[in-house]
Amino acid sequence: MTLVQSIETLIDEMSLEEKAGQLTCLPAARSRATAAAANPDQVELNETEQADAVRKGLVGSLFNGSNAGWHRRMQQIAVGESRLGIPLLFGADVIHGFETIFPVPLGEAASFDPALAERTARAAAIEASAAGLAWNFAPMVDVARDARWGRGVEGAGEDVLVGERFAAARVRGFQGRGDLSEATAMAATPKHFVGYGACIAGLDYNSVDLSERTLRETYFPPFEAGFAAGAAATMAAFNDVAGVPAHANPWLLRTVLRDEMGFDGLVVSDFTGDLELIFHGVAVDGADAARVALLGGVDMSMASGLYMAHLPALVRSGAVPESVVDAAVSRVLQLKHKLGLFDDPHRRTDKPATVDHTAHRALAREAARKSVVMLHNDGILPLAGGQRIALIGPFGEGPGNLHGPWVLFADAAKAIDLASGLRAALGNASLDVVRGCDPEGPIEGGIAAAVAAANDADVIILAVGESEAMSGEAQSRVDIGLPAAQQALADAIAATSKPIVTLLTTGRALVLGEAVARSNAILVNWFLGSEAGHALADILTGAHGPSGRLPISFPVATGQSPFYYDRKRSGRPPETLIDGEQFKTRYREMLNRAAYPFGHGLTYGEIIYLTLDLSHDELASGGTLEICATLENRGTREASELVQLYIHDRVASITPPLCQLKDWRHVTLAPGASCQVSFTLSPDQLCFVGRDCRWTTEPGLFDLWVGPSSEAGLTTSFTLLPG
Ligand code: BGC
Numbered sequence: 001m002t003l004v005q006s007i008e009t010l011i012d013e014m015s016l017e018e019k020a021g022q023l024t025c026l027p028a029a030r031s032r033a034t035a036a037a038a039n040p041d042q043v044e045l046n047e048t049e050q051a052d053a054v055r056k057g058l059v060g061s062l063f064n065g066s067n068a069g070w071h072r073r074m075q076q077i078a079v080g081e082s083r084l085g086i087p088l089l090f091g092a093d094v095i096h097g098f099e100t101i102f103p104v105p106l107g108e109a110a111s112f113d114p115a116l117a118e119r120t121a122r123a124a125a126i127e128a129s130a131a132g133l134a135w136n137f138a139p140m141v142d143v144a145r146d147a148r149w150g151r152g153v154e155g156a157g158e159d160v161l162v163g164e165r166f167a168a169a170r171v172r173g174f175q176g177r178g179d180l181s182e183a184t185a186m187a188a189t190p191k192h193f194v195g196y197g198a199c200i201a202g203l204d205y206n207s208v209d210l211s212e213r214t215l216r217e218t219y220f221p222p223f224e225a226g227f228a229a230g231a232a233a234t235m236a237a238f239n240d241v242a243g244v245p246a247h248a249n250p251w252l253l254r255t256v257l258r259d260e261m262g263f264d265g266l267v268v269s270d271f272t273g274d275l276e277l278i279f280h281g282v283a284v285d286g287a288d289a290a291r292v293a294l295l296g297g298v299d300m301s302m303a304s305g306l307y308m309a310h311l312p313a314l315v316r317s318g319a320v321p322e323s324v325v326d327a328a329v330s331r332v333l334q335l336k337h338k339l340g341l342f343d344d345p346h347r348r349t350d351k352p353a354t355v356d357h358t359a360h361r362a363l364a365r366e367a368a369r370k371s372v373v374m375l376h377n378d379g380i381l382p383l384a385g386g387q388r389i390a391l392i393g394p395f396g397e398g399p400g401n402l403h404g405p406w407v408l409f410a411d412a413a414k415a416i417d418l419a420s421g422l423r424a425a426l427g428n429a430s431l432d433v434v435r436g437c438d439p440e441g442p443i444e445g446g447i448a449a450a451v452a453a454a455n456d457a458d459v460i461i462l463a464v465g466e467s468e469a470m471s472g473e474a475q476s477r478v479d480i481g482l483p484a485a486q487q488a489l490a491d492a493i494a495a496t497s498k499p500i501v502t503l504l505t506t507g508r509a510l511v512l513g514e515a516v517a518r519s520n521a522i523l524v525n526w527f528l529g530s531e532a533g534h535a536l537a538d539i540l541t542g543a544h545g546p547s548g549r550l551p552i553s554f555p556v557a558t559g560q561s562p563f564y565y566d567r568k569r570s571g572r573p574p575e576t577l578i579d580g581e582q583f584k585t586r587y588r589e590m591l592n593r594a595a596y597p598f599g600h601g602l603t604y605g606e607i608i609y610l611t612l613d614l615s616h617d618e619l620a621s622g623g624t625l626e627i628c629a630t631l632e633n634r635g636t637r638e639a640s641e642l643v644q645l646y647i648h649d650r651v652a653s654i655t656p657p658l659c660q661l662k663d664w665r666h667v668t669l670a671p672g673a674s675c676q677v678s679f680t681l682s683p684d685q686l687c688f689v690g691r692d693c694r695w696t697t698e699p700g701l702f703d704l705w706v707g708p709s710s711e712a713g714l715t716t717s718f719t720l721l722p723g
Contacts, residue, residue, distance in 0.1 A: 007333045011326050013084060016312035018057040019325050022332045023300050024308040025091065025268065026050070028065025028074075042272060043305035050074070057082045058308055060332060061089040061135070061300065066098075066409040071132030072349045079345045087345035089336055091135035091268075094174075094186070095154055095406040096120065098127035100360035100530050101415065103371040104404040104507060105140065105166070107526030109156040110548035110601070111370035112642050112664055114169035120367050121173025123360045125186045128409075132349040134339045136186040137235060137268075139170035141222035142195075146562035147555065148202025150475030153507030153527070154406055155197070156222070157551030158564040158598060161661050163222035168229035175230060181340025184353045190226030192237035192270055194252060195219050199239055202561055203476045208239045213654070215241070217689040224261055232335055233266040236298050238273055245280045245296075247273040253297025266331045268300040269293060275304040286310060291319050299328035361531060368528035368535030373601040374546035375554075380499050380520040382542025382604060383459065388430040390457035391419055392450045392493060393464045394439045394486065395505040401439070404527030405472025405507060414530060418463060418503070421533025425541050432457060436493075437485040439467035447492045454496045461540070462493055462502045462519065468527065471507025480558045481511045490515040503536065509554040509563075512595065524550070542604065547640035547666075549601035549709070553594045559587070565598035565710040566657035599661070599709035605639020605669060608632050612706050612714035619683060621697070621723030627679040629706040629714065633669035640668045643677045646710060648703040650717075653691055659703075659710055679706070686720055697723070 001009070011019070026043055029050040045053060047070075053059045054077045065071060071090050078088045096102045102120040111117075125136065143163050144152030156166035167190055174188040195215060199206040210219065223234065236253065237246040246252055247269055257263050274293035275286065283289035290310040293301065301307035314320040340347055374381070383389070395401055395418070402415040416424075419433045436450035437443050454460050464486045469475070482490065493500060494515035502519040504510060506526060516522065523546065528535055538544040555563040570585040574592075586592055594600075608631065615626035633639050645663045649656035662685050665677050681704075683697050690696040699722040707713015 003334070003337060007330055007337070010084065010333065011329055014329070016315055018084060019329050020307050020311040021058040022060035022086065022329045023311065023325070024059050024305065025061035025063050025300055025302040026059050026305065027303060028062040028067070028070060028090070030067040030070040031065045042303035051077055054078050054088065055081045057084060057086065060086065061091060063091040063302065064093065064408060065090060066092065066131050068131045068349045072346060075132070075345050086333070087336055087341040089135055089339070089341065090132050091137060092128065092133045093137045093406060093408055094124050094128040094133065095138045095140070096404070097124045097407065097410060097529060099410050100127060100357060100364050101403045101407055101410050102364050102367045102529045104153050104406070104527045105155055106153045106157055106507065106551060107371040107528060108367055109162055109166055109551035110373050110526070111367065112162070112549055113370060113666070114165040116367055116370060117166050118169040118173040119363060121170045122176065123363055125174045125176065126184045126353050127355050127360070129184045129186055129348045130353055130355055134186055134341065134348055135189070135233065136174045137189050137191060138174065139167055139188065139190060139226065140192070141167040141190045141226055142192060142197035143218055143222060144197040144552070145564040146197070146202035147480045147509040147552065148476050148478065148558065148561050149197060149199060150204060150471040150477070150507065151473055152197065152552065153404060153471045158553065159551065159566070159661055160218055160221050162551055164225035167222040167226040171226045171229040171231045175232065180232060180338040181343065183347045183351055185339070187232035187335060187339060188226065189233040189235050189268070190223050190231050191235035193223060193234050193246060193257065194237055195241050196237040196239050204474050205238050208241050210241060212693050213689045216693060220256070227261055227263050231265065232338065233268060234263065235268050235270050236273055238270050238276065240280060245277055245282060247298055248277050248282055248292040248296040250296050257297065266299050266335050267297055269298045269302045271302055272304040274298060274301050274306050287314060290314060294320055294324060294328065299331050364529050365531035365535050368531050369538050369544050371526060371528060371548050372536065372539050372546050373524040373548040373550055375522040375524060375596050375600065375602070376519070377521040377602055380459065380501060381540065383540050386429065387458040388456065389422070389432070389459055389461060390453040391422065391431060391433045391461045391463065392436050392453060393462050393489065394435055394437060395463035395465060395503070396435070396461070397433050401468050401505055402527060402532045403468065403529060405468045405475065416531055416533035418533045418536050421535070421537035422540070424534065425537035425543070436489040439470065440483045440485060442485045442488070447489055450489060451492050451496060454493050454498050457498060460493055460498050460500045462490060462500050463505065464490060464502065464516070465505035465510065466507060478558070480508060481513060482516070487513055487515070494518060501540070509552050511555060511558055542637070545604040545638060545640060546601065547603060547642070549599050549642045550596060551598070553598045554596040556590060556593065556595045560592055563594070565594070566660050568655050569658055594711070597709050597711040599644050601642070603639035603641060604635065604637040605633040605671065606635030607639055607641045607669065607708065608634055609707055609714050610674070612716055614716060614718055616718070618719045618721055619681070620721045621683050625681040625718060627681060627704065627706065629677050630674060631667065631669065631677060632674035633671055636671050638668060638670050640666060641708065642666055644707060644709065644713070645679045646705050646713070647686065649686065649688070650701040650703065652688065652698050652700065654688055661710070683720060
């Protein structure tokens with residue numbers, strides 16, 4: 001019997017209640033996860049009730065438990081005591097680590113190193129699968145272009161190509177390159193399908209109103225990359241898209257996802273996303289919401305219990321065809337089969353992978369180092385030895401605010417803070433640590449103590465930014481500047497006129513006030529995870545040079561949001577800054593420019609781009625263009641440069657963006673060394689979504705540049721010939 005036949009036979013034996021059970025995912029009764037607090041409408045069963053529901057076949061999946069013992073017990077009941085013995089599927093949000101925490105995904109994207117992301121995702125899956133978890137609600141692949149939105153921290157930033165490469169890498173990492181049935185493999189879930197990052201005004205859960213062109217060109221591709229890498233599941237987004245909620249959207253979940261993208265995996269609701277159809281105003285009650293969601297294409301209901309409660313009656317009344325239920329059940333059972341759960345339901349808990357925590361910590365330190373972005377340095381970094389250092393600010397010391405907002409299971413006390421990292425690196429050097437203020441409020445006497453420490457020091461490390469609580473889900477901000485208490489601290493420290501190195505702990509782009517912007521050096525350290533302090537000390541002391549680049553633009557003011565580098569030029573572009581210039585695409589107060597552009601990031605070397613050559617000045621359809629740039633390190637220290645290739649289409653039938661990233665290369669140059677960096681460009685990299693909403697290329701003139709950011713580099717042009 002083939003797999004499909006045996007699954008069909010099993011489905012034939014199932015009651016409607018058991019079918020609804022397979023389509024139901026409920027929170028694990030033993031869980032450290034905190035999502036429940038934020039999502040009060042979930043169905044919560046106590047341990048006895050949960051065991052009973054599993055025994056009756058009324059639930060097929062449990063989520064956000066981390067307790068291997070509980071997972072084993074529930075699995076024993078499912079397999080040994082339920083009528084059909086169908087194994088349970090244990091899922092969880094293992095976004096950037098389980099016990100060992102790697103940098104937040106946005107930070108890791110700053111490495112521009114998808115292979116690194118694959119390795120950290122693999123390590124996360126090895127740790128999580130040992131607790132029985134076989135399904136990961138990650139990676140988040142939502143393109144995030146509005147810094148007010150708090151969930152940008154979970155993804156790869158604003159760019160489509162970066163989003164695609166990191167989506168594919170993380171899927172490969174979570175699932176492993178072998179078979180999904182391997183004990184350390186977890187099914188990956190690119191989420192949230194789709195457009196979630198484009199919520200109006202950056203307000204989480206808010207409406208999304210994107211054109212079909214933009215969906216296809218910007219928001220679909222990272223999902224397609226994740227699916228092409230083999231992702232076994234996806235999750236519907238909370239938002240509506242042009243008036244139709246993603247949880248009730250057959251065009252998105254059936255026509256696009258199934259028919260066009262060919263995705264045959266599992267679609268799960270985002271938490272109570274099916275129930276929320278009532279609040280969206282497209283369903284009258286729970287039963288109606290279950291009907292609309294299932295018909296819309298949501299196979300499995302998470303947390304609300306609506307499918308469990310209503311699907312049997314909906315089928316009996318004829319409101320939902322049983323064939324639709326069966327198709328969804330079949331996808332669940334296929335996933336369980338692929339994960340090896342039918343062959344050996346206890347594989348992940350009984351024979352857990354040997355977890356090499358030491359290797360994972362080393363990887364966490366490497367990933368953290370590679371995620372740090374140096375925005376500015378007047379030469380103060382790396383720190384000279386023997387200086388008296390004052391470490392000031394709410395993020396210098398203590399176990400909080402190292403992991404980031406999406407860590408459910410790890411022990412924060414095991415993470416290394418900056419003070420510990422510096423002490424380990426600098427030995428007995430003088431380090432005075434003063435908090436100064438809390439992330440969102442003053443401390444009595446805090447500023448005075450900080451100023452006193454600053455006055456006694458040779459150099460100040462000012463650790464400011466956002467707490468973990470200020471980004472992530474439901475943490476939209478109307479002002480992406482530093483909170484007032486921290487701004488006051490920064491102003492007071494700046495007034496000491498001492499040299500300042502500012503470190504920015506953050507899950508989003510920040511707007512930097514005067515005091516911070518005038519620092520002698522500025523580093524973005526995001527939330528770096530378990531090895532944060534060691535990694536930062538590595539960079540500050542010069543043991544390793546900074547190599548990260550911004551995967552998001554840093555705007556000058558919040559009012560520019562959404563702000564991203566590949567925006568359109570408009571019919572009134574402001575070519576130059578002319579005082580009082582009117583009727584141009586600018587604000588009264590300023591040009592619409594970045595404080596720090598996408599792709600920006602400095603090294604301890606001094607990289608000069610010397611030459612840029614093309615193999616031809618014409619590119620034939622079916623041909624390729626060889627691009628070669630020469631770089632030299634004129635600095636006195638080794639430098640890891642990220643060489644970026646951008647193009648700009650001069651004239652097309654759709655308004656072209658200012659520029660678009662097409663490829664990148666990492667090179668490391670010793671002081672005084674030079675090298676050549678080559679790219680190959682082909683016409684398919686010049687595609688865009690045309691007026692008919694299909695991908696196309698159009699012949700014509702293209703500008704091209706190779707450089708250190710989206711706003712710098714050597715420029716040339718070429719012509720794409722007609723096909
Ligand atoms: C989030 C999802 C997450 C789910 C389960 C929701 O609130 O939007 O990203 O996977 O909770 O924890």
